[in-house]
Amino acid sequence: MTTTPPTEHAIAAAGLHKAYGDKKVLDGIDITVPTGTIFSLLGPNGAGKTTAVKILSTLISADAGSGTIRIGGHDIATHPQAVRAAIGVTGQFSAVDGLITGEENMLLMADLHHLSKAEGKRTAAELLERFDLTDAATKPAQTYSGGMKRRLDIAMTLVGNPGIIFLDEPTTGLDPRARHNMWGIIRELVSDGTTVFLTTQYLEEADELADRIAVLNDGKIAAEGTADELKRLIPGGHVRLRFTDPVAYQSATSTVREATRDDDSLTLQIPSDGSQRELRSILDWLDSAGIEADELTVHTPDLDDVFFALTGSTDVPNQRQENVR
Numbered sequence: 001m002t003t004t005p006p007t008e009h010a011i012a013a014a015g016l017h018k019a020y021g022d023k024k025v026l027d028g029i030d031i032t033v034p035t036g037t038i039f040s041l042l043g044p045n046g047a048g049k050t051t052a053v054k055i056l057s058t059l060i061s062a063d064a065g066s067g068t069i070r071i072g073g074h075d076i077a078t079h080p081q082a083v084r085a086a087i088g089v090t091g092q093f094s095a096v097d098g099l100i101t102g103e104e105n106m107l108l109m110a111d112l113h114h115l116s117k118a119e120g121k122r123t124a125a126e127l128l129e130r131f132d133l134t135d136a137a138t139k140p141a142q143t144y145s146g147g148m149k150r151r152l153d154i155a156m157t158l159v160g161n162p163g164i165i166f167l168d169e170p171t172t173g174l175d176p177r178a179r180h181n182m183w184g185i186i187r188e189l190v191s192d193g194t195t196v197f198l199t200t201q202y203l204e205e206a207d208e209l210a211d212r213i214a215v216l217n218d219g220k221i222a223a224e225g226t227a228d229e230l231k232r233l234i235p236g237g238h239v240r241l242r243f244t245d246p247v248a249y250q251s252a253t254s255t256v257r258e259a260t261r262d263d264d265s266l267t268l269q270i271p272s273d274g275s276q277r278e279l280r281s282i283l284d285w286l287d288s289a290g291i292e293a294d295e296l297t298v299h300t301p302d303l304d305d306v307f308f309a310l311t312g313s314t315d316v317p318n319q320r321q322e323n324v325r
């Protein structure tokens with residue numbers, strides 16, 4: 001039996017290449033995910049997100065010339081079985097069998113993981129409880145709502161107690177309430193020390209959940225960082241000062257020359273990347289000019305702006321591209 005060596009990176013892949021015919025889907029990308037964090041891979045349809053998940057989870061191989069891929073400390077090329085034992089994968093196509101009950105689906109997974117009958121039953125009951133499926137456990141899974149099926153799918157993935165979970169678009173098609181429930185589940189997984197590799201087409205989801213986000217475009221990582229770091233990459237951020245006293249507003253407008261003014265709402269917008277350094281200098285400068293605004297708000301571009309600016313996606317309607325600030 002292989003033991004898992006301690007590692008600070010749950011996932012470390014260097015120079016990942018994958019081509020289908022002439023089409024380079026992944027053109028030498030590096031992915032590093034610290035243990036116990038959520039990493040999100042974003043990209044337009046067909047960018048190669050699922051291909052990356054399939055490679056990292058041993059379902060397909062990377063092309064020759066790729067660098068080393070280590071998952072949970074194991075080299076995927078030499079120890080694929082150890083990698084499989086360390087991971088769970090929930091793909092876009094559910095592993096749930098609709099004809100049998102939720103509980104039977106769980107017991108089937110327990111069998112696959114060679115748990116004893118008693119242990120299988122205990123694990124199934126625990127996970128069904130944790131995912132709020134106890135009441136539905138004896139009903140056929142095909143009668144479940146979309147959200148319940150996804151919860152069952154993740155519960156099944158957890159039977160083997162994996163330390164690293166790949167979630168390929170886990171909330172696609174779910175209504176907002178079910179999506180928020182799923183976010184809660186994902187956060188809970190990570191608070192227990194699990195590492196999550198998440199692909200999503202919902203930028204809000206990456207923004208909400210991910211410690212780090214990588215944007216995949218044209219086979220390369222176009223940018224990587226925290227949501228805030230990515231938002232600062234593109235222009236459009238500003239600090240807004242709002243005044244209630246027209247005299248104070250007038251004096252500010254004559255002092256702050258590069259600001260955009262809105263005389264109706266007595267507000268000024270000063271271009272800013274929203275960084276702590278820039279904010280401090282704006283505040284120091286307002287203080288020294290004796291300007292006191294009634295409200296100061298910082299506006300950074302949202303992740304949608306970043307995504308469209310970085311991917312230049314042809315899937316994006318023109319109107320949306322014009323809106324990139």
Ligand SMILES: Nc1ncnc2c1ncn2[C@@H]1O[C@H](COP(=O)(O)OP(=O)(O)OP(=O)(O)O)[C@@H](O)[C@H]1O
Pocket residue numbers: 020025043044045046047048049050051052201
């Ligand atoms: N087995 C295959 N044979 C040929 N081309 C493939 C194969 N699998 C994927 N591709 C192509 O590789 C590209 C990347 O596909 P992939 O499914 O990884 O994208 P994705 O980012 O997950 O997209 P989506 O968000 O639509 O799921 C696509 O152009 C796809 O058509």
